[in-house]
Amino acid sequence: MSTMATIVFFIFAIVAVASAWGVVTSKNIVHSALFLALTFFGVAVLYVLLNAEFLAAAQILVYTGAISIMVIFAVMLTLRGDVSVSSPETNKWTWGAGVAGLLFVLIALVILSNGNWRILPMASTAGGTVELSALLFQWYMVPFEAAGFLLTIALIGAVILVKGGKERNDH
């Protein structure tokens, strides 16, 4: 990996992690949603650095585009009271911080103590979108269709949930 790529990696890794920190610490839920979009963008740049350009495009379209907008719409539809205190913390947040911190220390110990993972600093350059599509449409065609089916069902379910059924008042 060249020096330029290293610099880009560290800039966007820090952007992603710092925005994620902003998501969970911001008291204003609109700020949380905007930080979330920034996190998704940072992760998309990391995908580009990992030679996964199709996933980076899908990340920007699906996460930064669709999911962020849907979250902001849901915030708009459910907001009441003062927006600056719309996302408070529970009074048991220290337990969450303790568990999450402990888990991070454990994962970091496992990652850093396993030296075998560093055997390939210059990895395979293979992995373009063409090979990904061949894999997706040949070997994984049935799961791909199932994913499309799942999205359709989820969309119908979401519409039914929000629209609501008819109340029966005959008893």
Place this chain on the structure above:
Amino acid sequence: MTISVGLSTYLLVGAMLFCIGLYGVFAKRNIIAVLMSIELMLNAVNINFVAFSRFTPWANTAINPLIGQVAALFVIVVAAAEIAVGLALVITIYRNRQTTNVDDLNWLKW
């Protein structure tokens, strides 16, 4: 001193995002913030999938490293479905109870 960005660096970034998301699930009181934290955790898992796919050699021709990217793609699909249904539930709950606070969602308790 040279800083090399290898597999473990990406895994550390993924672990950081995952643990921040886990903290958010525990600590946030607004149910939409909890959903956002779940999305952070799914993104962290995706980083791990793609990083392993990138740094796996083509040693065994029977195993294509791009399977990691396929898995990440399916995670994106499931995350989209999850956030759609989750936000629909949030809006329905808000319509019935006028709240998005998870502390108030306790009418299933006893």
